[in-house]
Amino acid sequence: MLHVDELAVTFLLFSWVVFVVTFLTKKVYNLLIKQGMKPNVVVYYNRKIVHVLAGGLCALIVPIVYRSFVLPLLMSIILAILLFSLHKNNRLMYWFQTRDNAYEVSFCIMWGITISLGWILTGGDFRIGVLPILFMSIGDAVTGVVRNMIYGRRTKSWWGNLAMALFSIPIGAIMGLAGMFAGAVASFIEHFEIKPIDDNVLIPLTSFITLLLAHHLAPWSLTL
Numbered sequence: 001m002l003h004v005d006e007l008a009v010t011f012l013l014f015s016w017v018v019f020v021v022t023f024l025t026k027k028v029y030n031l032l033i034k035q036g037m038k039p040n041v042v043v044y045y046n047r048k049i050v051h052v053l054a055g056g057l058c059a060l061i062v063p064i065v066y067r068s069f070v071l072p073l074l075m076s077i078i079l080a081i082l083l084f085s086l087h088k089n090n091r092l093m094y095w096f097q098t099r100d101n102a103y104e105v106s107f108c109i110m111w112g113i114t115i116s117l118g119w120i121l122t123g124g125d126f127r128i129g130v131l132p133i134l135f136m137s138i139g140d141a142v143t144g145v146v147r148n149m150i151y152g153r154r155t156k157s158w159w160g161n162l163a164m165a166l167f168s169i170p171i172g173a174i175m176g177l178a179g180m181f182a183g184a185v186a187s188f189i190e191h192f193e194i195k196p197i198d199d200n201v202l203i204p205l206t207s208f209i210t211l212l213l214a215h216h217l218a219p220w221s222l223t224l
Contacts, residue, residue, distance in 0.1 A: 003067065010071045013061065017054045017079060021093060025049055029095035044148050046096035047104065048141035055111055056137035062115060063126035069116035076112025080105050107200040110136065114204045121212060128211045131175055132204040135186035139168040140203060143190060161191045178214030178221040182207040 025046040032042045062072050084105045086092050097104065111133055118129020143160035150159060165187035172183030186207040190199050214221045 002071065006066055006071055009061070009065045010075055013058050014075055014078075017058065020053050021050055021096065024053070026093070026095045038152065041148060041152055043094075043096055043098060044144065048144045048148075050096055050104065051107070051137045051141040051144075054137075055107060056134060056141070059111070059115065059130050059133040059137060063130055066126070068124075069119040069126075069129075073112040073116045076108045076115075080108035080112075083108060101198070103198045103200050106198055107136070110200055110204045114208050118208065118212075122215055125215075127175055128215055129208065131172065131179055131182065131211060132186065132207040134171060135164075135168050135183060135207050136200060136203045139164045139171075139183070139186060140190060140199060142167045143187075156191050156193070158191065161187050164190060173224060175211065176221055176223040178211055178218065181221075182210040182214075185210050 028046055028049065029039075029042050032045070033039060058072075066072060083097070084102060086097065087099075087102050087105070092099065114132050115126065115129040118132075119126055122128045143157075143164035146163040147155060147157045147160040150157065165184060168183030168187050169180050170183075172179035172181070175182070186203045189202050189206045192202070193199070194202065211222075
């Protein structure tokens, strides 16, 4: 059953995401380009802004507001379709999308699937799905910003993974030792690329499996 308050929040969250990807990040792009920053560097920063302000913030709100996974999943699917259609029709939002990959589409898909499966497979515990999304949204943004500051391009670096771990392991503590271990796993796996699977799939997938196994096999590990 869908509730009016959930519908209202979904509309607000969807509007917020649209604002971030169509207006806010475009303003950031124009501002930083005027200051002489390279376009590829700005695009990468903008992608991480989207990670945090769209993916991370919305994920934090999910367990506070929603009673089921239906509307968050629907929102993520709609966003994935819209973003994929821009690639398909060659009408990219150049300030944060790139021609060489559509990782923002897999980000949306994994956001919705992970949160939904977490709710379904644990009898309504959103935390199992939300925590991996925070690793993907905020933790990966941290490592991306660090790498961009050091190298000025998209590349893998253990310095970035260390920065991600410094965020993900402490935030994982909200789900005990298992959460901290899942944060460490996510921070480690981010370093590797297994084409065609990108880290927007690997990070939530591995950390979600870790938490799900803990939920069923070692529930004591989900609290400190």
